[in-house]
Amino acid sequence: MTTTWKITLRILRQKQGETKTSWQDFSLDIDPDETVLDAVERVWAFQDRSLTFRHACHHSTCGACGMRVNNIEKLTCITPIRSVTHNNGMLRIEPLRNFPIVSDLVVDVSHFFQELEIMQAPAVSSNSTANLDYEEVFPDVAEKERLIDCIECGLCVSACPVALTDEAYVGPAALSGLHQALAANALSANLALADNHSGVWRCHSAFECSAVCPSNVEPGYRIMDLRKKLMRKNFHQWFGGKEAGK
Amino acid sequence: MMDKPTILIIGAGFTGCALAYDLTLRGFSVTVVDRGEICSGTSGRTHGLLHSGSRYCVNDPEAAVECIEENTILRRIARQCIEFNNGLFLAISEEELAYKETFKAGAEKCGIPIRWMDKKDILSREPAINPQVLGGFEVPDGSFDPLRLALAFAGSARNRGAIFLPFHQVESIHIDGRSSVDFIILTDRHTGRSIEQHADMVINATGAWAGKIAEMAGVNVPVIPSPGVMVAFEKRMSNYVVNRLSLPGDGDIIIPQRRMSVIGTTSFEVNDADYIPVDQGMVKEMVDRAIEMIPAIARVKIRASYMSARPLIQTGTNARSLSRTFKVFDHETDHGLKGFITITGGKATTCRVMAEKTADLVCEKFAWRKTCQTKDFELDSYRTFYNRQA
Numbered sequence: 001m002t003t004t005w006k007i008t009l010r011i012l013r014q015k016q017g018e019t020k021t022s023w024q025d026f027s028l029d030i031d032p033d034e035t036v037l038d039a040v041e042r043v044w045a046f047q048d049r050s051l052t053f054r055h056a057c058h059h060s061t062c063g064a065c066g067m068r069v070n071n072i073e074k075l076t077c078i079t080p081i082r083s084v085t086h087n088n089g090m091l092r093i094e095p096l097r098n099f100p101i102v103s104d105l106v107v108d109v110s111h112f113f114q115e116l117e118i119m120q121a122p123a124v125s126s127n128s129t130a131n132l133d134y135e136e137v138f139p140d141v142a143e144k145e146r147l148i149d150c151i152e153c154g155l156c157v158s159a160c161p162v163a164l165t166d167e168a169y170v171g172p173a174a175l176s177g178l179h180q181a182l183a184a185n186a187l188s189a190n191l192a193l194a195d196n197h198s199g200v201w202r203c204h205s206a207f208e209c210s211a212v213c214p215s216n217v218e219p220g221y222r223i224m225d226l227r228k229k230l231m232r233k234n235f236h237q238w239f240g241g242k243e244a245g246k
Numbered sequence: 247m248m249d250k251p252t253i254l255i256i257g258a259g260f261t262g263c264a265l266a267y268d269l270t271l272r273g274f275s276v277t278v279v280d281r282g283e284i285c286s287g288t289s290g291r292t293h294g295l296l297h298s299g300s301r302y303c304v305n306d307p308e309a310a311v312e313c314i315e316e317n318t319i320l321r322r323i324a325r326q327c328i329e330f331n332n333g334l335f336l337a338i339s340e341e342e343l344a345y346k347e348t349f350k351a352g353a354e355k356c357g358i359p360i361r362w363m364d365k366k367d368i369l370s371r372e373p374a375i376n377p378q379v380l381g382g383f384e385v386p387d388g389s390f391d392p393l394r395l396a397l398a399f400a401g402s403a404r405n406r407g408a409i410f411l412p413f414h415q416v417e418s419i420h421i422d423g424r425s426s427v428d429f430i431i432l433t434d435r436h437t438g439r440s441i442e443q444h445a446d447m448v449i450n451a452t453g454a455w456a457g458k459i460a461e462m463a464g465v466n467v468p469v470i471p472s473p474g475v476m477v478a479f480e481k482r483m484s485n486y487v488v489n490r491l492s493l494p495g496d497g498d499i500i501i502p503q504r505r506m507s508v509i510g511t512t513s514f515e516v517n518d519a520d521y522i523p524v525d526q527g528m529v530k531e532m533v534d535r536a537i538e539m540i541p542a543i544a545r546v547k548i549r550a551s552y553m554s555a556r557p558l559i560q561t562g563t564n565a566r567s568l569s570r571t572f573k574v575f576d577h578e579t580d581h582g583l584k585g586f587i588t589i590t591g592g593k594a595t596t597c598r599v600m601a602e603k604t605a606d607l608v609c610e611k612f613a614w615r616k617t618c619q620t621k622d623f624e625l626d627s628y629r630t631f632y633n634r635q636a
Contacts, residue, residue, distance in 0.1 A: 002526065016436035045521035052413050052435050054283050056290025058552035059478040061503055062393035078550050103436040113629040123326045123394065140371065144331050144485040147391050147504050216505060
């Protein structure tokens with residue numbers, strides 16, 4: 001009953017300490033409704049135990065399995081093979097960009113998590129602040145809490161053209177984290193972390209971050225909204241008067 | 247005073263991470279190895295239910311008491327990765343309504359605070375629930391982020407000196423002439439190089455894989471990987487965790503998580519848990535069961551379906567039993583093998599107490615007079631696990 005496709009996984013390999021990378025092909029017979037992560041895990045389970053990759057929840061809540069699939073950032077656990085190739089097709093699997101590579105598909109996320117921590121990005125919040133501010137939240141559920149949308153997968157950083165060329169750029173995930181910190185607690189959020197050369201003003205509005213985000217975070221929107229809030233605050237500071245829109 | 251004993255934990259799931267934290271706080275020198283990263287096996291793929299114990303309050307009160315105690319502790323120490331929106335046990339059929347008093351008596355006996363809600367009350371709070379609902383109990387369930395819960399324990403352990411070696415695969419376990427575990431051989435999967443790691447004690451915390459690791463040390467641990475399916479839908483249909491008011495069965499829990507709803511689960515047995523393909527028949531069964539509780543879920547797209555292999559302990563062994571929910575196997579008393587302990591079974595909600603009981607046994611072995619402190623402090627931020635070591 002189930003269909004089977006023959007696909008080739010072309011995976012970028014690199015062992016720790018080596019400077020050169022190489023492509024390795026793996027041929028698989030697979031149900032196209034399985035995911036790209038399933039395919040990668042199958043390669044590890046049945047063909048090559050030396051392949052390294054990060055993964056945990058397999059349902060888009062942990063953010064560990066981000067990879068580049070045919071040059072586009074994907075959360076591989078929710079990417080059906082059917083959506084990215086065809087029967088007898090090829091999938092190019094690479095680690096995320098703009099992160100140091102540890103080995104194969106494993107990247108070093110330490111700096112990324114440190115930045116989120118500095119921004120005091122909240123992890124759990126009430127529905128009223130966890131949602132995007134243009135989304136409707138019914139009053140009876142507003143105070144119920146939930147894990148905020150950002151699963152800290154790093155896809156936005158990998159897709160960002162500015163992060164690619166400027167190492168100092170704070171990046172879309174951390175700026176979104178600050179935006180959420182501001183929503184959760186306006187007094188403790190440190191806006192100065194965004195109001196500088198490497199912060200929100202460095203963004204080129206390419207919106208690649210929002211395009212690849214698998215979890216409704218809309219980093220592009222949040223960066224623009226931070227700019228708006230900063231303009232308002234700065235105008236108030238420079239010229240005085242009543243702070244508009246408060 | 248002797249030198250700090252060195253402990254090597256195999257497995258960086260919930261148990262291994264919580265155990266690393268507990269032992270580090272008690273002053274041991276701890277190293278954790280895993281062939282994957284953190285939570286790459288069963289732990290990561292868990293359903294994400296922080297049990298209140300209600301599920302077990304009738305047929306397994308011992309497990310239920312353990313759950314409510316741990317639920318209360320995790321509320322205090324792991325707020326950062328848990329949604330506490332409570333849970334509902336719904337009576338949809340007359341048969342389930344008839345179970346009301348039995349459930350109530352069970353919950354009261356186990357010390358689980360519950361509250362009866364009538365149909366109107368339930369539907370006003372959760373409009374998506376099946377309008378045929380007859381009533382239900384509100385219980386203190388929650389849902390958690392699996393990776394972050396493990397990372398919070400692991401980060402707290404690492405910040406206090408524990409060493410984590412992810413992507414290190416155990417190749418062999420070597421026993422010395424006095425039938426004590428001497429060293430293990432690991433492959434660093436980042437480099438492909440082989441490493442010899444010595445320790446005063448090796449703890450096998452590999453859950454569904456515990457039998458395979460124990461075999462390397464020449465001992466038997468009767469664990470059968472017992473997978474179940476979970477189906478995640480693209481929309482969050484409730485704020486409460488939604489359960490059925492009956493004895494535990496297949497597909498009777500819907501857990502809200504971020505913008506998703508996740509239903510589970512089933513149970514069967516496999517020999518090898520390394521790759522378990524998703525069974526589409528079971529997915530369909532889960533969808534049908536979810537519709538019984540939340541009819542509108544029929545129109546929601548499936549976001550992911552996945553399998554997770556629980557460690558099912560075969561009964562009838564002489565293993566040292568600490569509770570029906572998990573077991574610590576002391577291979578010295580069971581098989582005459584020194585320096586080797588296996589901890590398996592259990593559930594995410596009880597990972598902290600599993601670690602506590604295992605660490606108690608470790609302390610006993612080394613005559614190390616330190617008590618458990620893991621209840622006392624809030625865990626460090628899960629993000630600090632990734633801090634570069636100074």
